[in-house]
Amino acid sequence: MSGKAPYGLVAVTCAVIMVVLGVLVSGEGRSVPDELAGKWVEHAFGREPDLLGLLVLPTEAYVLIPVAAIAVGLCLAGRRRLEAVLTVVGPLLAILANSWVLKPLFGRWKYTYLAYPSGHTVALVAVLTVLVLLARPGLATAVISIVGAVVLAGVTIGMIGFGYHYLTDVVGGTLFAVATVCATWALLSWAARRREPVPSDG
Known part of the structure; x- marks a missing residue:
């Protein structure tokens, strides 16, 4: 995995679109696409209902955590320590920031809970993005x-x-x-390059 790809640009683009969409749907009620x-x-x-339950299954912690753990193990076995850090830190940052910052910030209510952005979706897509x-x-x-x-299409339906x-x-x-995982990888790659020794001129 190259740290030179435009992960930062992808992160900023996704984040901007997310913020604009959040402003448009903040509060209560459904938009036309939602309807x-x-x-x-x-x-x-x-x-x-049984099919819907099966479709949302990939968002459950008891599915995502083992998948992430296997990915971390494979990274460590292959001495890809930076990627192992990404596998843990990327999804964790996304989940925590979404729950503690974004949901209260946008304040979109569905019944009695904050709904935007979807926490189940954040957890699933963060892990999927890491795998990609x-x-x-x-x-x-x-x-x-x-x-x-x-999988994401099925989860959406469910x-x-x-x-x-x-x-x-x-x-x-x-x-x-996607924004959080890509930004995390861009920062980790930048930090790793900063720690690399400067080649000697002789």
Whole structure:
């Protein structure tokens, strides 16, 4: 994984879009995309609670933590210590910042809880983003990206169907998770380069 790719630019772009979307949907109520997505999910999956439960399963801690732990173990086994740090720090920063800063800041309520950005989505997408960054460029990256997109689509349907979140909550969570993990990797790479010894001129 290269630290020279424009991870910082990706992080800033996603963060800006997330903030703009958050300002637009702050408070209570649904946007037009939320209304349309809710009606479609209710029509297509409203009578399938077991399926909806299966779709949201990847967001649970007892699924994500073992996946992250395996990734950390593989990184350490391959002496990729910086990537191991990313695997732990990236998702953890995203989850904590979302819960303690963003949700209260935007103040979007759904029933009795703050919903934007979706915490379940932040946790899932942060781990998925780490896996994409850890994968070797080529087929592995493409496969993980496609599988991750399919899983995220299913999770979105499940959370809308159960009434946990609006569509825009999921989009905001996705953007913030990608932004945080990419920013974390950019900072870790920069710090690692700063610690590298300067070549001697002789």
